Structure formats: C-alpha cells, structure tokens
Amino acid sequence: MVAADNIQKTPAESKFDLISYLKTRQALCETALDKAVPMQYPEKIYEAMRYSLLAGGKRLRPILCIATCEMMGGTIEMSMPTACALEMIHTMSLIHDDLPAMDNDDYRRGKLTNHKVYGEDIAILAGDGLLAYAFEHVVTHTENVPPERILQVISRLGRATGAAGLVGGQVVDLECEGKTDTPLETLNFIHNHKTAALLEACVVCGGFVAGASTEDIQRLSCYSQNIGLAFQIIDDILDITATQEQLGKTAGKDLKAKKVTYPSLWGLEESRQKADQLIEAACAELQPYGEKAQPLIALAHFITNRDR
Numbered sequence: 001m002v003a004a005d006n007i008q009k010t011p012a013e014s015k016f017d018l019i020s021y022l023k024t025r026q027a028l029c030e031t032a033l034d035k036a037v038p039m040q041y042p043e044k045i046y047e048a049m050r051y052s053l054l055a056g057g058k059r060l061r062p063i064l065c066i067a068t069c070e071m072m073g074g075t076i077e078m079s080m081p082t083a084c085a086l087e088m089i090h091t092m093s094l095i096h097d098d099l100p101a102m103d104n105d106d107y108r109r110g111k112l113t114n115h116k117v118y119g120e121d122i123a124i125l126a127g128d129g130l131l132a133y134a135f136e137h138v139v140t141h142t143e144n145v146p147p148e149r150i151l152q153v154i155s156r157l158g159r160a161t162g163a164a165g166l167v168g169g170q171v172v173d174l175e176c177e178g179k180t181d182t183p184l185e186t187l188n189f190i191h192n193h194k195t196a197a198l199l200e201a202c203v204v205c206g207g208f209v210a211g212a213s214t215e216d217i218q219r220l221s222c223y224s225q226n227i228g229l230a231f232q233i234i235d236d237i238l239d240i241t242a243t244q245e246q247l248g249k250t251a252g253k254d255l256k257a258k259k260v261t262y263p264s265l266w267g268l269e270e271s272r273q274k275a276d277q278l279i280e281a282a283c284a285e286l287q288p289y290g291e292k293a294q295p296l297i298a299l300a301h302f303i304t305n306r307d308r
C-alpha cells in the first residue's frame with residue numbers, strides 16, 4: 001500500500017484529497033484482482049500467480065487507467081478489466097525481471113520473489129499465465145464498451161508489452177549490463193520502453209475505453225510519456241536514498257552493479273529537478289480538462305513525492 005502519510009500536497013492538488021482517492025481506488029483494485037484470478041486446478045500455478053499479483057504494490061497502473069477513463073467521461077466499471085489486465089502485465093514483468101537469468105532478486109513487494117518460493121520453472125509459467133490471462137480478461141470481462149474500443153485496448157497492450165515496449169527495453173538494458181559508458185540516449189531508450197511504455201498504455205487505454213478522441217489520446221500520450229520518465233528518474237533516486245524496508249526490494253542495486261542511471265549521469269539534485277520539470281510538462285497537457293484533471297494531476301505529483 002502507499003505510504004499515504006508521506007505524500008506532500010502541492011498547491012494544484014490542495015483541494016483534492018489524494019490520500020483518500022488512492023485508498024478507495026486501491027481497495028477497489030485489490031478486490032477486482034482477487035476476483036479476477038481465483039484459485040482453481042492446477043492449484044500450483046494459480047497459487048504462484050496470486051502470490052505476486054496480490055502482494056501489494058502501489059497499484060499506480062490500474063489507478064491511472066481508471067482515473068483517465070473517468071476524466072474522459074467513462075466509469076470505473078468500464079475500465080476495471082483493463083486496469084486489472086495492466087496490473088497483471090506489470091506483475092508478470094516483475095516476476096520475470098527478478099529471475100536469476102535477469103536481475104536475480106530475492107525480494108519484491110516486501111516478500112520473497114516468486115522463483116524463491118515456487119522455483120524458476122513455476123515463476124516463468126506464473127508470469128506467462130498472467131500475461132496470457134490479461135488479454136483474455138479484457139475481452140471476457142469488459143461490459144458496456146463498444147467492441148472497437150476493446151480492440152484498441154488489446155492492440156495497445158500488445159504493443160506496450162512486446163519488443164516495441166517492455167521486452168525491447170529489457171533487452172537493451174541487459175545489453176548494457178556491466179557497461180559504465182551507456183549514453184543518455186540509450187538510457188532514455190531503455191526507460192521509455194521498460195517503464196514509460198506501460199504507464200503510457202495505462203493512460204491511453206483508459207482513454208480508449210471512454211471513447212476519447214484522437215486529439216485527446218495525443219494529449220494523454222504526452223502526459224503519460226512525461227510521467228513515465230519522471231517515474232523512472234525517481235525510481236533511480238530511491239534506489240540510492242531509500243531503505244530495503246521502504247522499497248520492499250533490495251536497495252542500492254544500481255550502485256552495486258555499477259549501472260548507469262539518471263543520478264549517476266546528473267547527480268541527485270539535478271535528477272530531481274528534471275523529474276519535476278517532466279511532471280510540470282505532463283500536467284500542462286491536462287489544462288483543457290479543468291477540474292476533471294485533478295486526479296491525474298495529483299497522481300503525477302505523487303510520482304515525484306513518493307518514498308517507495
């Protein structure tokens with residue numbers, strides 16, 4: 001869950017109660033995710049899928065999807081299956097990222113990683129199971145949304161997940177392992193694909209479900225690309241400044257691996273300034289939506305104010 005007490009309010013969101021907004025949306029997501037993947041035969045794989053899916057986490061991705069859908073005139077119910085699918089895809093990427101063949105991590109979301117509990121074979125399959133089910137879930141559980149919008153969602157989820165998104169970013173990240181001269185351009189490529197592409201999909205798919213126009217989707221795309229990069233800059237900062245208890249995963253990994261990160265290129269202060277600039281640019285895109293944009297503006301500021 002979000003460490004709500006540590007969120008600082010900015011003037012733009014002072015009227016908006018982000019803490020209770022996050023609490024209610026997180027609770028709705030937890031219930032929907034629990035229901036989406038019930039225990040059944042073969043129990044072994046469903047248990048492994050549920051272990052990571054229901055292990056907490058900030059639920060930022062589904063909440064971004066729901067918030068965008070509501071801003072564009074849709075409802076929570078219309079967007080919930082897509083929101084859950086996005087969290088399933090995110091969770092599978094964490095399971096695979098933690099594997100010994102990738103980042104080789106022992107802790108995630110404050111618990112032992114999936115492969116540490118179930119073994120590598122089941123962890124790979126749990127990730128695969130969540131990925132496949134994400135697509136099925138959108139198609140079988142979305143109600144009161146025209147089929148052409150569902151097709152737009154499916155297409156965007158596929159793009160954000162595959163070689164044009166998460167997979168592509170991860171491959172370049174692996175290629176850069178152990179290199180201390182990775183240029184900024186490559187670092188941006190990695191994080192625009194590994195991190196920002198899925199965050200963009202959350203926002204854009206929320207827009208698709210609500211039937212947003214091409215012009216609106218363009219604005220939502222700019223907003224989410226900016227928050228996506230800001231999210232990663234803060235992630236890099238937290239890897240240096242936060243503890244394992246705060247993060248729920250091993251801290252200081254980037255330094256130990258001598259990995260090129262935003263703070264290693266710019267330093268901590270400049271990195272934070274760049275993240276703030278990206279958040280300002282993101283929020284400027286939402287000006288046409290007035291008061292309705294408050295949740296997305298507050299969520300953007302939460303990205304830079306978070307402590308985990």
Ligand code: GRG
Pocket residue numbers: 056057058059060090092093094096097102109131161162166167170194195232235308
């Ligand atoms: C998608 C087919 C497919 C394979 C996965 C392993 C991989 C390819 C990609 C790696 C993606 C990855 C782990 C990116 C890092 C993104 C990131 C900063 C995650 C942390 O997100 P938070 O802080 O985590 O929102 P919580 O636990 O709060 O949800």
